[in-house]
Amino acid sequence: MPKSLNLTTSSFVVHGAQGKPILSMPPLSISAGEVVGVRGPSGAGKSTFLYALAGLVGGVQGIIRWGDTDIVALNPRERASFRARSIGMIFQDFHLFEELGALQNAGIAALFLPRPEREAIEARADKHLAALGIDVSSRTIGSYSGGERQRVAIARALATDSPILLADEPTASLDRPTADRLTDDLVQLVRQSGKTLITVSHDPHFIQQMDRVLTIADGALCDDQRTQ
Amino acid sequence: MMDLWFSLPAAVQDSLMTLALVMPGALAGLYILRGYAPWGLTRAILLRFRGTVAVFVVLIAASVGLGIALSAQERGLRHGTAMAADKFDLVVAAPGSEITAMLAAVYLQPSDMGLLDGDAYNAVATHEKVEFAAPLAFGDSYNSAPVVGTTAEFLSYLSDGVIVGRMWHDSEEAVVGALVSLEIGDTFSPAHGEGEAEEEDVHEDHHLHVVGRMAATGTPWDRAILIPIEAVWEVHGLANGHRFGAGAQLGAPFDPEYFPGTPAIVVHPKELWASYSLRSEFTREAQMMAFFPGTVLASLYRIMGDIRQAMSFMALVTQILVAASVLASLFILTRLFSRTLSLLRAIGAPDRFVFAVVWSFGAALLVAGCLLGLGGGIAMAAILSAVVTARTDIYISATLGWHEIHFVAGFVSAALILALIPARLALKSDIVASLRG
Numbered sequence: 001m002p003k004s005l006n007l008t009t010s011s012f013v014v015h016g017a018q019g020k021p022i023l024s025m026p027p028l029s030i031s032a033g034e035v036v037g038v039r040g041p042s043g044a045g046k047s048t049f050l051y052a053l054a055g056l057v058g059g060v061q062g063i064i065r066w067g068d069t070d071i072v073a074l075n076p077r078e079r080a081s082f083r084a085r086s087i088g089m090i091f092q093d094f095h096l097f098e099e100l101g102a103l104q105n106a107g108i109a110a111l112f113l114p115r116p117e118r119e120a121i122e123a124r125a126d127k128h129l130a131a132l133g134i135d136v137s138s139r140t141i142g143s144y145s146g147g148e149r150q151r152v153a154i155a156r157a158l159a160t161d162s163p164i165l166l167a168d169e170p171t172a173s174l175d176r177p178t179a180d181r182l183t184d185d186l187v188q189l190v191r192q193s194g195k196t197l198i199t200v201s202h203d204p205h206f207i208q209q210m211d212r213v214l215t216i217a218d219g220a221l222c223d224d225q226r227t228q
Numbered sequence: 229m230m231d232l233w234f235s236l237p238a239a240v241q242d243s244l245m246t247l248a249l250v251m252p253g254a255l256a257g258l259y260i261l262r263g264y265a266p267w268g269l270t271r272a273i274l275l276r277f278r279g280t281v282a283v284f285v286v287l288i289a290a291s292v293g294l295g296i297a298l299s300a301q302e303r304g305l306r307h308g309t310a311m312a313a314d315k316f317d318l319v320v321a322a323p324g325s326e327i328t329a330m331l332a333a334v335y336l337q338p339s340d341m342g343l344l345d346g347d348a349y350n351a352v353a354t355h356e357k358v359e360f361a362a363p364l365a366f367g368d369s370y371n372s373a374p375v376v377g378t379t380a381e382f383l384s385y386l387s388d389g390v391i392v393g394r395m396w397h398d399s400e401e402a403v404v405g406a407l408v409s410l411e412i413g414d415t416f417s418p419a420h421g422e423g424e425a426e427e428e429d430v431h432e433d434h435h436l437h438v439v440g441r442m443a444a445t446g447t448p449w450d451r452a453i454l455i456p457i458e459a460v461w462e463v464h465g466l467a468n469g470h471r472f473g474a475g476a477q478l479g480a481p482f483d484p485e486y487f488p489g490t491p492a493i494v495v496h497p498k499e500l501w502a503s504y505s506l507r508s509e510f511t512r513e514a515q516m517m518a519f520f521p522g523t524v525l526a527s528l529y530r531i532m533g534d535i536r537q538a539m540s541f542m543a544l545v546t547q548i549l550v551a552a553s554v555l556a557s558l559f560i561l562t563r564l565f566s567r568t569l570s571l572l573r574a575i576g577a578p579d580r581f582v583f584a585v586v587w588s589f590g591a592a593l594l595v596a597g598c599l600l601g602l603g604g605g606i607a608m609a610a611i612l613s614a615v616v617t618a619r620t621d622i623y624i625s626a627t628l629g630w631h632e633i634h635f636v637a638g639f640v641s642a643a644l645i646l647a648l649i650p651a652r653l654a655l656k657s658d659i660v661a662s663l664r665g
Contacts, residue, residue, distance in 0.1 A: 051660050056574060077579065084576025091663065095571040099272035111265050112572075112581040156575070 004032030004194065005067035005086060005163050007053070012062025012072070014045075014052050019059075023048045023219045030198065030212075032163065035190055037210035038200045045219040046200040050166050053198065054087055055079035066164065084113060088157025090167035090199075094149045096156075098142040102134050105141055106155035113160070121159050128155035132185060147178035154186055158193075165190060167199035171206055180205055242630040249637035253644030257591060260584045260648075270588040273565055280561060281593060284554055288597025289604050291550040292639060295543040296605025296632045301612045302536050304626030306529055309335075312447040312622045313521040315386055318495040318503050320344065320352050320361075320510045326519045327528070333364055333492040334521050335622070336374045336448045346469075346487030348516050352495060353480055355509070357502040360385070360480070363490035365460040368418040373408050375418040375453045377460030379479040382494060383442070386449060393440030398476055399459040399468070402436045405452045406444035407621065414438045418453075418463065434463045446623030461488045551594075551643050558590045559650035569654055570662035579655050586654045590647035598640050605632065 007030040014023040023045040030036055038046045051057045053064060055071040056079075064071050066086060071079060083089070096105045106125035110118040129136055132151040134144075141149060150170060157165055170186065171179035183206045190197045199206065207213055208227075215223035233241065274281050313334045321329035322342030331337040344363075353361040362382030368375040380395050383403060393412045396403060404410050415435050436455060444450055456478045458468040466488035470477045495510070495518070497503050503520065510518035562569070572582050609626035616624045 047660075047664075054574070056659050080573060080576050080578055082576070083574070084578075087576070089575050091571075091574075093663075093665070095567065095663065097269065097272045097568070099275040100268070104268060108269070108572075109575065109577075111269060112577045115263070160576075 005069075005196065006030065006032050007164075007196070007198075008063075008065045010063040012052070012060055012064060014048050014057055015059035015061065021219065023052065023216075025049065025062075025221050028214075028221075028224075030196065032196050033194045034196055035187060035209070035211045036196075036198045037207040037213045038198065038216060039202065039207055039213060040216040040222075042202075044216045046216050047168050048219075049214075049216060050168055050198065050200050054083060054089060054166050056083075084109065085160065086162050086164055088160060088162040088165045088195075090150075090153055090157050090165065090170045092169035092172045094146075094153045094173070096141045096149055096152055099140055101136070101140060102129055102144065102148075102152045102155075103136045105152050106159050108156060109160045120161075124161060125155055125159040128158045128189075131189065145178075146174050147182060150174060150182055151185070154182075154189075158189070163195055165195055165197045165199075167197065167201075169200055169202065171201065171203045179203060183209060242634070246630070246633055246637045249634055250641050253641030256645050256648065257587075260580070260587050260651075264581050264584050266581065266585045266588050269585055270592060273568065273585070273589055274592060277561065277564065284557060284593050285597045285600060287550060288554055288594060289600035291547050292598050292601025292636060293604035293608055295540075295547055295635060296602060296628070297608035297612060297626075298539060298543060299632050299635065300605065300609040300626040300628060301616075301624075302532070302539070303629055303631070304609065304613055304624045305616065305622075306532070308446070308617075308622045308624040310522065310525055312445075313525055315445075316494055316521045317497060317500070318506055318510075318518055319521055320348075320493040320495055320516050320518045321491060323514060323517045326517065326524045329492060329517075330519070330521045330524045332366060333494065334447075335620075336366070336376065336452055338366065338374070341491040343489030343491055344493060344516055345489055346482065346484030349482060349487055349490060349493060350484045352493050352510055352516075353482070355506065357497055357499070357506055359496045359498045361496075362494045363457055363482070364492045364494065365457050365490060368420055368460065368463070370416050370418050370453055371409065373405070373451050373453050375402075375455060375460070376449075377455055377457035378494075379457060381479060383454050385496060386445060387442040390443035391440040392443070393438075396439055396456055396478070399456045399462055399478065400434075400436055401439045402453050402455045402459075403440040403442060404438050405442050405450040405454070407450040408441075408453055410438045410453070412438050412441060416453075418455075434459075448621040451621045457490070464488075547639055551639070551646060554593070554597075555590070555643075555646050555650055558593070558647065559653055562586055562589075562650055562654040563657075566654070566657050566662045567665060570657060570659045573655075573659050574663060582655060583648075583651045586651035587644075587647055590650060591644055594643040594647060595640060598636050598643075602628070602632075602636055 009025065009028045011026050013021045016022040038049060040046050048057060052060050055074065060072045062072065069082060071082060074082060103125055106129055107122040110121040113121060126136065132155055134148060134151050141152060171182055174182060187209045201207055210227055212226045214221060316334050319329060319333050322344055324342060328339050329341060332339045332341055349363060352358060360381045362379045365377030366374060391403060410416060415437050417435055458478055461468045467486040469482040469487050471483045471486055495506060497506055507518045507520065510516060569582050606628050613624040613626040
């Protein structure tokens with residue numbers, strides 16, 4: 001079981017390229033194991049919020065603390081290291097390597113994490129692919145359907161046994177039935193493993209399954225609602 | 229330290245030099261790749277852009293291959309021309325250009341030369357330090373093959389005594405070079421002159437019979453028809469070098485009074501060390517000059533050496549330009565997979581790993597290009613050698629030498645270090661912007 005990390009933030013501001021604030025958030029607290037949805041209109045700042053939590057955007061003023069680690073205070077190398085061990089990322093466009101197989105994609109972190117950890121990463125990638133119903137064959141990822149690709153991307157996020165999963169519109173590129181099946185499987189996996197999931201989504205079916213829903217509009221939090 | 233270096237065998241020195249040249253690039257690679265296993269990913273990226281990758285590899289290979297082929301060819305040419313002159317220890321000719329005399333006597337290139345008279349020949353041939361002195365007579369040809377008059381002694385020396393058939397016994401017999409299209413038993417009439425100046429009907433009453441074929445020598449003499457020098461003189465209506473009543477004597481000694489003249493004498497000294505004193509003795513102002521073809525070649529090589537250096541420099545500059553364009557293109561190419569690199573950085577891959585992926589991608593292109601270029605260069609050199617051999621009859625063998633190996637090793641090493649630049653630049657992109665495409 002991965003180490004649980006609570007998220008606590010001060011009020012924080014993200015500045016854009018021209019130095020103007022593009023997102024301004026009040027203090028937040030998300031407990032380890034919570035399943036949180038982030039919704040709002042396009043361009044409202046949802047993805048910026050998610051990437052700020054991952055330490056992927058610059059120009060952040062404030063505190064974003066995962067457990068004892070303030071990701072804003074870390075330098076780029078330390079942030080990358082923190083992400084590698086603590087955060088699994090899932091993207092709308094999957095971002096997989098077309099010429100690699102499902103297992104190689106899911107276990108990609110084995111290429112750069114220390115040698116002693118590689119075997120465990122590959123074993124977890126294999127296990128999660130099986131749990132998500134992905135046939136690990138010699139096929140390259142190019143021959144998989146959209147739903148299968150996103151499942152491989154989920155297995156990749158889970159392979160490092162990170163306590164946090166951050167997902168940006170994970171079902172937006174999928175058809176309805178595929179998106180529904182993926183939502184159910186992802187939420188179930190997260191709940192079983194006790195990980196924290198924060199996902200940006202426009203998908204009502206996905207949002208419905210969250211413990212808590214944050215609504216962001218015009219670069220600010222306008223609602224924080226617990227659903228269960 | 230220098231003493232130790234110079235005490236090492238040449239092959240060890242060359243191997244160490246190769247190692248020293250490769251070392252900077254290899255060390256850079258080891259430092260970048262330590263602890264990581266990026267090759268699976270690098271292979272995937274290479275496969276994704278296989279068309280573009282193939283173009284780059286071919287471009288690098290062509291540039292490296294040309295450099296290698298030119299260098300190997302130039303060395304092969306020097307070696308081949310030197311080998312062709314190997315049997316010509318000392319040549320004596322009428323005063324004039326040593327180069328012209330060497331081209332005529334050694335490489336059988338037609339040229340106008342003055343003649344040495346019987347006294348001059350006699351002085352050379354009867355010298356106590358001379359093993360034999362073979363007069364040469366040029367000017368006739370048959371089907372573009374030069375007909376050269378000389379002595380049986382020189383023919384045996386030239387062919388190391390290996391003749392299929394037999395040596396001539398009279399002035400109507402000939403021995404042909406290994407590449408001459410005449411067969412043993414054939415009869416021919418030499419034409420007067422060579423090349424464009426050939427006049428076919430002048431000697432049509434003189435028939436010569438082929439009685440032997442020399443073993444291949446790898447020199448222009450392989451395409452020559454050798455006949456007794458007496459035959460050349462007789463065909464031209466001159467005395468045949470022997471007093472009337474001397475019977476059908478062939479070869480030395482010649483009677484100075486009946487010696488019609490020779491444009492060149494090939495001298496073989498009894499001892500090699502005697503060559504220098506013979507050269508001095510046979511260099512007589514207004515009468516004759518003596519020279520070592522090897523020395524004349526060496527001075528030609530010195531001139532060629534300057535050209536070679538200029539060519540090597542140009543080849544190097546071309547290669548640097550190609551490497552620079554490849555690296556610039558590599559940078560552009562990394563933009564194509566910047567999303568891939570951003571994904572790696574987003575999921576926590578250290579910058580050094582991303583750097584290692586881009587660098588190994590560039591390194592794979594450069595090393596593949598260089599290896600292909602090495603093979604291509606050897607093939608190109610072999611083709612060029614075959615063409616030059618066919619045109620000059622000088623056997624040219626252009627093989628891969630240490631110079632080319634050092635050249636490739638240095639190029640690979642420098643390119644591997646230069647490939648750090650696009651790898652560093654690839655890390656400058658904004659992760660989120662790249663991921664959003």
